[in-house]
Amino acid sequence: DIQMTQSPSSLSASVGDRVTITCRASQSIESYLNWYQQKPGKAPNLLIFAASSLQSGVPSRFSGSGSGTDFTLTISSLQTEDFATYYCLQTYTTPWTFGQGTKVEIK
Amino acid sequence: EVQLVQSGAEVKKSGESLKISCKGSGYRFSNHWIGWVRQMAGGGLEWMGIIYPGDSDTRYRPSFQGHITISADKSINTAYLHWSTLKASDTAMYYCAIGPAAGRYFDFWGQGTLVTVSS
Numbered sequence: 001d002i003q004m005t006q007s008p009s010s011l012s013a014s015v016g017d018r019v020t021i022t023c024r025a026s027q028s029i030e031s032y033l034n035w036y037q038q039k040p041g042k043a044p045n046l047l048i049f050a051a052s053s054l055q056s057g058v059p060s061r062f063s064g065s066g067s068g069t070d071f072t073l074t075i076s077s078l079q080t081e082d083f084a085t086y087y088c089l090q091t092y093t094t095p096w097t098f099g100q101g102t103k104v105e106i107k
Numbered sequence: 108e109v110q111l112v113q114s115g116a117e118v119k120k121s122g123e124s125l126k127i128s129c130k131g132s133g134y135r136f137s138n139h140w141i142g143w144v145r146q147m148a149g150g151g152l153e154w155m156g157i158i159y160p161g162d163s164d165t166r167y168r169p170s171f172q173g174h175i176t177i178s179a180d181k182s183i184n185t186a187y188l189h190w191s192t193l194k195a196s197d198t199a200m201y202y203c204a205i206g207p208a209a210g211r212y213f214d215f216w217g218q219g220t221l222v223t224v225s226s
Contacts, residue, residue, distance in 0.1 A: 001169070034212040036152075043202055043216035044144075044152065055214065087152050091211040095168040096142075096154040 002026050002090055006099025012107040019075040021102045023088035028068045032092035035064055035073045038101075039084045047086075048073065078104070109133040111203055111217035119193050121226045126189040129203030129217050136184040137161040139205045142213060143177060143188050147199045155201075158186060195226040 003026040013019050023033065031051040036044035046055045048064035051071060061076040075082055083106055088099040114128040129141065142157035156167040160179040167177070176189040186203060201220050204213035 032211055038152075043204075043219055044213075045216075046212065046214045049210065049212045049214070089152075089154070089212065094157070094166040096157075098152040098154060101151045 001095055002029060002093065002097055004088055004090055004097050004099040006088055006102055008102060009100060010103040010105060012105050013078050014107045015078055015080060017078045017107075019078050019082075019104060021073045021086055021088075023066075023071045023073075023099045025069045025071075025090055025092075029090045029092035031067045032090055033064075033066065033071045034089045034091060035062075036087045036089060037082075037084045038087065044087065075104075109205075109215045111205065111215055113201075113203060113217040113220045116221040116223070118223045118225070121193055121195050121224055123193050123224075124189070124191050125193055125222065126187050127201060127220045127222065129186045129188075131184045131186070131205065134205070135208075136179075137181045138208045141179065141186040142204050142206075143175075143186075144202045144204060144213075145199045146202065146219075150199075155188070160186065193222075193224045195224050197222060198224045 005024045033051045035048040038044040047058050047062050052064045063074045065072050086102045090097050110132045112130045119125050137160045140157045140159050143155040145153045155171045156177045158165045158177045158179050160181045165177050179186040203217040205215050206212050
């Protein structure tokens with residue numbers, strides 16, 4: 001299985017901060033990397049697909065980059081509604097695998 | 108409008124069987140992979156497996172294979188997740204999700220089904 005190592009596992013930030021979350025794959029996954037946001041009690045919500053494509057309806061402050069083994073999700077200016085847990089998901093090959101998650105909390 | 112509606116919460120005992128469902132609407136059911144994702148209390152997301160309803164091609168995460176069965180009935184646009192023998196460790200929230208016909212990701216999710224298994 002491809003292992004996805006996500007970091008950090010949690011972070012504290014303030015409204016307006018720039019936030020960066022990374023995912024590293026145990027082998028090349030080309031650009032088959034997707035990012036999700038999950039709020040408590042809710043299903044995950046797709047933010048970024050294919051490493052850098054913004055899902056329709058997602059604010060432009062979210063962006064993704066990377067290819068191969070190293071990927072980044074950036075929130076350019078953190079808003080109140082962005083406090084949540086974020087997961088990466090590789091879909092290069094089955095079994096698809098999620099990162100461990102990054103909880104973004106209010107500082 | 109694409110919708111995935113999952114069956115309601117279940118409370119079962121260890122050793123019992125269970126089948127939960129996920130009914131799709133608003134899209135061509137046969138042409139989209141449907142996956143199942145587990146989330147244990149306070150934990151992360153775990154991909155369990157996926158099925159292509161058009162030809163029933165099914166893939167499992169190795170750690171789940173043999174313990175669960177994923178199936179789909181395209182005549183009623185419904186996918187299923189089945190356990191023949193539940194364990195207390197199966198207690199979790201289970202989500203179904205679909206992706207675009209030509210893409211490799213999940214872009215629509217069901218509301219989740221909470222399964223509680225007592226020992």
